[in-house]
Amino acid sequence: MAILILAEHAEGRLDEATRRTATAARSLNGDIHVLVMAGDAHAETLSQQAASIEGIAHVWCATAPHLEAQLTEDTAAQAQAVLERGGYRYALMSSSYLGKRLMPYLAALRGTDLVTDVTKIETEDTFVRPVYAGSLLVVERLKSAVKLLTVRANAFSPAGVQTAAQAAAPIETVPPLPPKQAVRLVERRSEQSSRPELSRARIVIGCGLGVGKKDMPAVEKLADKLNAAIGVSRAVVEEETASSDYLLGQTGKIIAPELYIALGISGAVQHLAGVKDSKVIVAVNKDPNAPIFQIADYGIVGDVAEVVPELVGLL
Numbered sequence: 001m002a003i004l005i006l007a008e009h010a011e012g013r014l015d016e017a018t019r020r021t022a023t024a025a026r027s028l029n030g031d032i033h034v035l036v037m038a039g040d041a042h043a044e045t046l047s048q049q050a051a052s053i054e055g056i057a058h059v060w061c062a063t064a065p066h067l068e069a070q071l072t073e074d075t076a077a078q079a080q081a082v083l084e085r086g087g088y089r090y091a092l093m094s095s096s097y098l099g100k101r102l103m104p105y106l107a108a109l110r111g112t113d114l115v116t117d118v119t120k121i122e123t124e125d126t127f128v129r130p131v132y133a134g135s136l137l138v139v140e141r142l143k144s145a146v147k148l149l150t151v152r153a154n155a156f157s158p159a160g161v162q163t164a165a166q167a168a169a170p171i172e173t174v175p176p177l178p179p180k181q182a183v184r185l186v187e188r189r190s191e192q193s194s195r196p197e198l199s200r201a202r203i204v205i206g207c208g209l210g211v212g213k214k215d216m217p218a219v220e221k222l223a224d225k226l227n228a229a230i231g232v233s234r235a236v237v238e239e240e241t242a243s244s245d246y247l248l249g250q251t252g253k254i255i256a257p258e259l260y261i262a263l264g265i266s267g268a269v270q271h272l273a274g275v276k277d278s279k280v281i282v283a284v285n286k287d288p289n290a291p292i293f294q295i296a297d298y299g300i301v302g303d304v305a306e307v308v309p310e311l312v313g314l315l
């Protein structure tokens, strides 16, 4: 009984989340296949990248100009056709922006069960997921014959990549479905930034309400020296000094970098839900009783305005 992973990609590069999802899929019993849905320009390279992931037995490639836009209506319909044709028992994707959109849509099309944000696969039908900002873990059992899962990518290590081309999985094309006319992509805008993307950065600096506008030049210098991404708490987003694209936490991005530096962040449970899996946490806060210190590996009780320039001076 095979398992289908829906590949995630951008600009011709397979997202690491797909390799992490492949690791999750290995806890299930069955051959692991990947479905790549992409425009003509990148479909072949993406399929090759998917075929070289360790443990992948087969790659399906659906390519058509309209699949370039990765609209939910088109990709879900395409995935549903492949699910049905292959008689798959599982479909998996990470709990990314794409996964959060596509998988519920696919579950509705397929008329089957979906479990989201899985951090552990206990048995072939039992899955663990955090709730209440990670304060509780829920064990869910899905009874449906076809089970859809979104997995928290950070909870699984990335599957390896085969270097020898002959070891790669076979790639087969599937006929693309015609585009759904209901929705069309008008424009895609991305913010130009020289900094690493938040969910991929090895080092992330989080700024809370304790970071004033006047402190930002020093924070940016620190980020430059560390090649770090900068995220924010929800209080900062609510003040409209940063966009929700940079929000860390339960309602924002969930990250697990090697180092997370929390500046002027109190450490509310909803914020911690997004950063607590960081390997090392450093907190700077002028309040020694701030909850962030309870999960910090290293804490500096002090004013951001003084501590950050000192840190920059040390690097």
Ligand SMILES: Cc1cc2nc3c(=O)[nH]c(=O)nc-3n(C[C@H](O)[C@H](O)[C@H](O)COP(=O)(O)OP(=O)(O)OC[C@H]3O[C@@H](n4cnc5c(N)ncnc54)[C@H](O)[C@@H]3O)c2cc1C
Binding pocket: 207, 208, 209, 210, 211, 232, 233, 234, 235, 236, 247, 248, 249, 250, 251, 252, 263, 264, 265, 266, 267, 268, 269, 270, 271, 274, 284, 285, 286, 287, 290, 302, 303, 304, 305
């Ligand atoms: C349903 C729901 C979902 C939520 N989701 C999220 C989420 O996803 N992400 C998120 O972040 N929040 C979320 N929140 C909000 C969360 O509860 C907190 O309100 C928020 O995280 C607080 O942000 P903060 O730590 O920046 O601000 P504050 O709580 O105001 O803390 C500011 C901290 O800065 C310190 N400080 C002040 N000045 C300085 C200085 N000069 N130097 C050093 N330290 C200083 C203070 O001691 C304080 O600890 C959610 C809330 C709800 C109800």
